[in-house]
Amino acid sequence: MMRARWLFVLLWILLGPVCIGPAWAHHVIGRPSYSLNEDSNTPPSMEVETQVGDYYVTYMVFPAFPRPGAPGRVNFYATRIRDGKPFQGKVTFWVRDAGWLHWHRRPPEKLGVQTPEDGVYRQLFQFSEKGDYLLRAEFEADGQPYQIDFPLRIGNPAPVGPIGIAVGAVMLILVSVSVIQRRRLVRLKAQRQRLESGT
Amino acid sequence: MAMQMAMQSGQAMAGMGMAKGGMLMTMYPGLPLLWSGTALAAMALVTLLALRTGAGTLGGRWWVLSRLPAVGPLLRWLATRPAVLVGLRLVAVALFLLVIATGLFGNQIPQRNLATMLTWTFWWTGVIISVLVVGSAWCAICPWDALANLLVRQRIWGRAHMPLSLELRVPRWLRNTWPALAMFVGLTWLELGFGITTSPYGTAVLALIMVVLATLSMALFERKAFCHYFCAVGRTLGAYSTVAPVAVRPVDTDVCARCKTLECYHGTGEVEPCPTHLVMGRLRENTFCISCGACAIACPKQNVAWRARPLGSELALDVRPRWDHAWFILGLVALTSFHGFTMMPFWESWMSRLAQWLGDSGQLLWSFSIGMTGALLLPIGLFALAIWVTRRLLGNRLSFRRLFAIFALPTLPLAFSYHLAHNLTHLVRESAGFGSVLANPFGVGAKPLSMAERMADLWMPMDLLFTLQTALIVLGFWLAMRVLRQRASRLPPKGTAMTLVQRLPVTLYLLVMAGFNLWLLMQPMIMRM
Numbered sequence: 265m266m267r268a269r270w271l272f273v274l275l276w277i278l279l280g281p282v283c284i285g286p287a288w289a290h291h292v293i294g295r296p297s298y299s300l301n302e303d304s305n306t307p308p309s310m311e312v313e314t315q316v317g318d319y320y321v322t323y324m325v326f327p328a329f330p331r332p333g334a335p336g337r338v339n340f341y342a343t344r345i346r347d348g349k350p351f352q353g354k355v356t357f358w359v360r361d362a363g364w365l366h367w368h369r370r371p372p373e374k375l376g377v378q379t380p381e382d383g384v385y386r387q388l389f390q391f392s393e394k395g396d397y398l399l400r401a402e403f404e405a406d407g408q409p410y411q412i413d414f415p416l417r418i419g420n421p422a423p424v425g426p427i428g429i430a431v432g433a434v435m436l437i438l439v440s441v442s443v444i445q446r447r448r449l450v451r452l453k454a455q456r457q458r459l460e461s462g463t
Numbered sequence: 464m465a466m467q468m469a470m471q472s473g474q475a476m477a478g479m480g481m482a483k484g485g486m487l488m489t490m491y492p493g494l495p496l497l498w499s500g501t502a503l504a505a506m507a508l509v510t511l512l513a514l515r516t517g518a519g520t521l522g523g524r525w526w527v528l529s530r531l532p533a534v535g536p537l538l539r540w541l542a543t544r545p546a547v548l549v550g551l552r553l554v555a556v557a558l559f560l561l562v563i564a565t566g567l568f569g570n571q572i573p574q575r576n577l578a579t580m581l582t583w584t585f586w587w588t589g590v591i592i593s594v595l596v597v598g599s600a601w602c603a604i605c606p607w608d609a610l611a612n613l614l615v616r617q618r619i620w621g622r623a624h625m626p627l628s629l630e631l632r633v634p635r636w637l638r639n640t641w642p643a644l645a646m647f648v649g650l651t652w653l654e655l656g657f658g659i660t661t662s663p664y665g666t667a668v669l670a671l672i673m674v675v676l677a678t679l680s681m682a683l684f685e686r687k688a689f690c691h692y693f694c695a696v697g698r699t700l701g702a703y704s705t706v707a708p709v710a711v712r713p714v715d716t717d718v719c720a721r722c723k724t725l726e727c728y729h730g731t732g733e734v735e736p737c738p739t740h741l742v743m744g745r746l747r748e749n750t751f752c753i754s755c756g757a758c759a760i761a762c763p764k765q766n767v768a769w770r771a772r773p774l775g776s777e778l779a780l781d782v783r784p785r786w787d788h789a790w791f792i793l794g795l796v797a798l799t800s801f802h803g804f805t806m807m808p809f810w811e812s813w814m815s816r817l818a819q820w821l822g823d824s825g826q827l828l829w830s831f832s833i834g835m836t837g838a839l840l841l842p843i844g845l846f847a848l849a850i851w852v853t854r855r856l857l858g859n860r861l862s863f864r865r866l867f868a869i870f871a872l873p874t875l876p877l878a879f880s881y882h883l884a885h886n887l888t889h890l891v892r893e894s895a896g897f898g899s900v901l902a903n904p905f906g907v908g909a910k911p912l913s914m915a916e917r918m919a920d921l922w923m924p925m926d927l928l929f930t931l932q933t934a935l936i937v938l939g940f941w942l943a944m945r946v947l948r949q950r951a952s953r954l955p956p957k958g959t960a961m962t963l964v965q966r967l968p969v970t971l972y973l974l975v976m977a978g979f980n981l982w983l984l985m986q987p988m989i990m991r992m
Contacts, residue, residue, distance in 0.1 A: 426567065430671040434614060434678050441615075441627050441682045 312414060319405065320345050321412055330418050332394045340378075340385040340401050342410075350383035355403045357387040362396040362415055372400070394419025490808065491892055493985040498933045502981050505937040510974060513944035514963055525772040527714050538769060542759045549620045551604040556619075559606035559670060561904060566667025570906025574896050576663035577904035582670075583660040584893045588886035590700065595883070598704040598711075602690060602697050602753035607670070611677035611689070622735040630685040633692060639787035643698035644794045648839070650695050651798050655805045656831040687738035690753050697753060702792060703879045704749040705778045706942065711754055712746060712770040719744025719766060727758035727767060734761040743767055747781040750788065775942040778872055779949035786864050789871030793843050795878040796976060801838040803885050803983040806990075810834075842976065846874070849968040856965045861954070869954075870969045873947040877973065880939020881980040884932040891923045893990055932984055940977040947973065 313322045322341045330336040342351035360372040378385040391397070397416045404410065494502075529539040541547050558581065566578030573579040590601050602608070609619055616623030650669075659665040680689035690697045704710070713719045727743035730736035739751040743758050743766075759767040782788075804810060817823070818830040850866050857866075896912050903909060921928075947969055951961040 426668045426671055427563075430675050433675045437675075437679050437682045438614065438627050441629055444629060445627070 314412070315345065316410055316412055317408060318344055318346060319351060319410065321401075323401070323412075323414060325414075325416060329420070330389075330391070330416070332391050332419055335388060335390045338387045338389065338399060338401075340387065341383060342385075342403070342405075343383075344405075350380065351403065351405060352380060353403055353405060354379055355385045355387075355401050358400040358402065359389065359416075360398050360400070362398040375399075391418045490987050490989045491888070492987050493983075494929055494932060494981075498929045499981060499985045502933045502936050503978075506940050506974070506977060506981075509937070509941045509944055510970065513948055513970070514966075524776075525712070525770045527768050528709070528771055529714070529768040539765075542756055542768060543765065545620055545760060548603060548756060552606070552609045552619055555604045555606040556609050556613075559610070563667045563670050565904045565906075566663040566665075566670070568905065569663055570909050571663055572906060572909060572911050573661040573663060574893075574912045575900060575903075575906035575909035577900050577906075578663040578666045578670075579660065580894075580897055580900045582666050583654075584889060584897070588890045590696070591703065591879075591882050591886050592890070594700055594703045594707050594879075596709075598707040598709050598749060598754055599697075599700040599752060600754045601700055603755045605690075605697070605753075607673040607677045608687065608690060610674050611681045614678050615681040620735075621733055622730055626681075628682050628685070631683055633684050633688045637692060639692065639785075640698050640791040641787055642693045643695050644787075644791045646693060647695035647699065647791075647794060647798065651801070652832065652835060655802065656828055656835065657826065686736065686740065687753070691739040691751055698791060699795065701750045701752070702788070702795060702875060703882075704752070704754075705782050706775045706876055706879055707749065708774050709769055709771055710749045710777065711743075711752060711756070711759065711767060713743050714766050714768050716744065718764050722764070722766075724763075726761040726763060730757065731761050748777055748783065750782065774938075775876060775946055778875060778942075779946040782872055784865070784868035784872060786868050789868040790843075792871045792875045792878070793846055794839070795882075796846075796874045797839045797842040799878045799882045799885065800842065800976070800980055800983065801835060803881070803980070803988070804838060806988045807983070807986050808989060811989075845975070846871070846972055849972040852968040853965060856968070857954075857961070865955070869950055870947070872950060873943045873969065873973060874976065876939045876942035876946065877976050877980065880935045880942075881983070883939075884935040884980075884984055887928060887931060887935075888988060889990075891921050891928050894922065936977065936981050936984065939980075940973065943973045943977070944970070 313320070315321070319342045324339045326337045326339070327334075338357065340355060340357075342355075343349065344351065354377050356377045357375040358372045359375055375387055375389055378387055385401070389399075395418055397418060398413050399416050401412045401414075402410065529535045529542070531538070562578045562582055565576055569576045569578065593601055613619055615628050616626040653659045653665070653669065657665065659669060676693070677689045680693060681687065692698075722744060725742060725744075726734070728737050728741070734757050737758060738755060739753060741752060741758075743762070746752065759765075814827050814830050814834060817834065818827045821829055821833075823829045847867070850863060850870060853870070854861065854863055854866055896916055899909070900906070947966065951966045951969075953959075954961055
């Protein structure tokens, strides 16, 4: 029993500092890159390479952590896999709210239509609200439509991390149960006293 | 799907090793013709043999393992020592906490992080394989239950005298396997749709959610309601363990019949009561037994031990057909096949086309959800059709629900065998680089696996893998037919035997599902990592 109590205390000591620590940025998709790229003086937040049909596509987002009200930029490259030739046509960039359950989602907004400079498509953006967005690069090549979606986070992620939420939820459960147990106990005592005084 | 951030028309990805959303993906060939032909021939033979009338000889013989020479005393010692269980639980908890830590704070390359490798490649595949050897024993050392125990009862094993629990009875409407089925569907969606298997972060978050759910359940309800009703892993292992060759049972049933104190059910001063409300003397099926061993330790007559019995005998003879359990079994049948289906090369292109049609983008979650719903409903719909025809052939003597519940049982070995065969592929082919993950669980500074590393020698020869998969599919089909014969030979209420024609619709269904599973194994398969 004592050993289990010590384990319990140890667990809280171990988890305690973690759950009040800073929130960690996280990207499920893409790999964060912290080297300086091109003419930007801030590192890209995300650099993703992917194959779509006949094209090999790369995109980068600047700056590292875009904020509401501050300008940012997407650099987009598409090269044909067969011969390594860069795509030369026009690319249209769209933006819309991300998330699966965004029922109140606003209609997609066109950011602009870009032509390449040295094989690179540059699209500027500036968001007024923080949140999760989906950027879409759309082009047509060899009669085939191509649409590439990628996520974009504007503003800081949630200040409390998953450990904080989990520990908070567990604490809430245990404290609530403890309070209910105490109330039950008080009620039982009162009932017993009433019964005893009645007899 | 998680990496399916790019959407385009046409063109499916194929070939060995190519980029998919910034990652290399690998595809392995399926069962060669020799093995699949052998499996088909064996299945045809099993069908012919099974079409004979009669119950067959899947008997109720069993052997008490603790009475075996040499290993018997060791098994008895292991089963009655709480220290062994506590030790294993602590190891499981330590690994589980490491999974959370590496998932949240480690390298997010799935093959380089312990969270994804240990959880999805080793645990989730291995735990299903473990049922074949130790039944539902995983539940006894389950880390989220152990952590919930620690938080609510302030101990990792044994009876708690002042738990932080309201000890409520589970409401009647929740006392079934529907919550576990809902969780299983949800987990499959997260696994295949959301791509949690390739996300160390997501895996860690899921682990935390499991702890919170188990804690919530233990804080509200008496005993272990989470294990009993809500946990998808527990219910899956419980269902499969009715096919397993081992189970915890009385050594001598007469001793139990004379017992008035029922320590197995009530526990003792030190040992907790049965977490899932089972009385050992009346225990006929493994479905809800979590193999925690509390009964073996509590029994003053030392009358509880591990038993060996023929594969599938419990499913054929003892499992009580229940409507909710039937749905859970059919959910397993549909979802295990669906797992394989989503790893076929054509699935991605189907999803792309559906997404284009729907205007879906991003992770294509709407498209995936529609595909998954269809894949779930199709096998269940076919089964319902087979039952409807069977009922007509039986002259509407029994209700649809009753027949549905009875004949869902023979489908369980199909799900189990395909699950095992499919998981073997993951275990053998996705374990490349695990040594380096053990040495560097957080994946500090690690780069994605190169194609050479992916294609490194597998720890099991391909021929052996194909042989095992073929054997499993044939074994599953054979067991399914045996269970069908047993169940059809004593149809309630009077124990009448069904004729060959009356058995035909369900026989055909089993044949179609086993054939489909074999076909899935024959296809080239895209690996998750």
